[in-house]
Amino acid sequence: MSGHGTPLPMTSSPCGPLVGKAQVPGDKSISHRALILGALSVGETRITGLLEGEDVLDTAKAMRAFGAEVIDHGGGAWSVHGVGVGGFAEPGKVIDCGNSGTGVRLIMGAMATSPITATFTGDASLNKRPMARVTDPLALFGAQAVGRSGGRLPMTIVGAADPLPVRYTVPVPSAQVKSAVLLAGLNAPGQTVVIEKEATRDHTERMLTGFGAELTVEDTDEGRVITLTGQPELAPQVIAVPRDPSSAAFPVCAALIVPGSDVLVPGIGLNPTRAGLFTTLREMGADLTYENPREEGGEPVADLRARYSPDMSGIEVPPARAASMIDEYPVLSVVAAHARGTTMMRGVKELRVKESDRIDAMATGLRACGVVVDEGEDWWSVTASGPGAVPGGATCKSHLDHRIAMSFLVLGMAAQAPVTVDDGSPIATSFPIFESLMGTLGANISRGSA
Numbered sequence: 001m002s003g004h005g006t007p008l009p010m011t012s013s014p015c016g017p018l019v020g021k022a023q024v025p026g027d028k029s030i031s032h033r034a035l036i037l038g039a040l041s042v043g044e045t046r047i048t049g050l051l052e053g054e055d056v057l058d059t060a061k062a063m064r065a066f067g068a069e070v071i072d073h074g075g076g077a078w079s080v081h082g083v084g085v086g087g088f089a090e091p092g093k094v095i096d097c098g099n100s101g102t103g104v105r106l107i108m109g110a111m112a113t114s115p116i117t118a119t120f121t122g123d124a125s126l127n128k129r130p131m132a133r134v135t136d137p138l139a140l141f142g143a144q145a146v147g148r149s150g151g152r153l154p155m156t157i158v159g160a161a162d163p164l165p166v167r168y169t170v171p172v173p174s175a176q177v178k179s180a181v182l183l184a185g186l187n188a189p190g191q192t193v194v195i196e197k198e199a200t201r202d203h204t205e206r207m208l209t210g211f212g213a214e215l216t217v218e219d220t221d222e223g224r225v226i227t228l229t230g231q232p233e234l235a236p237q238v239i240a241v242p243r244d245p246s247s248a249a250f251p252v253c254a255a256l257i258v259p260g261s262d263v264l265v266p267g268i269g270l271n272p273t274r275a276g277l278f279t280t281l282r283e284m285g286a287d288l289t290y291e292n293p294r295e296e297g298g299e300p301v302a303d304l305r306a307r308y309s310p311d312m313s314g315i316e317v318p319p320a321r322a323a324s325m326i327d328e329y330p331v332l333s334v335v336a337a338h339a340r341g342t343t344m345m346r347g348v349k350e351l352r353v354k355e356s357d358r359i360d361a362m363a364t365g366l367r368a369c370g371v372v373v374d375e376g377e378d379w380w381s382v383t384a385s386g387p388g389a390v391p392g393g394a395t396c397k398s399h400l401d402h403r404i405a406m407s408f409l410v411l412g413m414a415a416q417a418p419v420t421v422d423d424g425s426p427i428a429t430s431f432p433i434f435e436s437l438m439g440t441l442g443a444n445i446s447r448g449s450a
């Protein structure tokens, strides 16, 4: 398991063109939600295309601990026999969410309005991350939380026996916080209202509606106002999980910077609350096209085609777009290093509280590879070395962060000298087939140091 065993150094050496089809795994955000809402419905939810990465497998285990029957039928097909809203049983042991902030925060929300107590923990990365952003609104429902200093895991949540509905304005742009409040609101009587000033990924809202909850969304001067009517009976669903745009980002960005590449990434979820990276890349001049646009499982989907793009220029990424590409800034910074001019990324303070401080992790590794990076508390900029002109040749730390590890491996594919990451094991949390899939396209990734 990532972060629990011996570190796995991985080295990516400069490679020839990346060519072919990249079938990336299922969407992580949607996979977590499918398991959790399946567990809160009455009857059997069937899921295909589930991401079988460690983060989601930890959520599957957690749903079993709360009393749902979760069955792996093989090949991404799963079923969940739910216990119904308010039907969670008290787990007999500590819930270990591994590396997953989404898993722990959504599950805390889902159990916080039931009269049960649960203790949560995670790996060294997750146990450093802030949980007060979730436990503060859960306290308004009547739940209590006791954790380590700074609101950190391990943490015990005592669910509210008599929950009250809540009206809550989310203070940071976070789909995890929004979703935790909505999931808690499911077992509160009356209407729970969540207001977000900036729109964040809306998979929870879409899926709650799909499961039969009464939910409305209004755009007002206050922001996006989401109103959920509590204590519905959720009806089980058949869910086809689209492929993850955040995972697609890696083969797409690699193809843009490795000369001669032409990669097709089929069936990618292109929900507008997730697609900011692709818009940004196109504005930079990337040869990136959407083919065969369609709708699958209530989400817009298309095939992405990315070709080598030697004429990309740095841009100022609009801060209003940050939430729709929050997980993609690390790999964007790698593309920016291979463009021309400076790419400026503002309004991205949230990057400092992800699986790692992603601004610090990328800035340190990029500088070690010869790239010019500047940073402040909520912004950073990358000044391009130019296509093919990134020196590379360094060992970069992944800080238990899958996206940092994959970003540096992509950097190595187009650098002048190999790039090593000190530990590639976290990649298994979200993209367990990354190494083999990139190898099939033509990447040169080996285990060990250069």
Ligand code: S3P
Pocket (backbone or CB within 6 Å): 028, 029, 030, 102, 173, 174, 175, 176, 177, 179, 200, 201, 326, 327, 350, 354
């Ligand atoms: C996620 C929301 C984002 C994102 C994370 C997945 C989700 O976090 O970074 O990888 O599935 O809701 P925040 O909501 O905290 O920004």
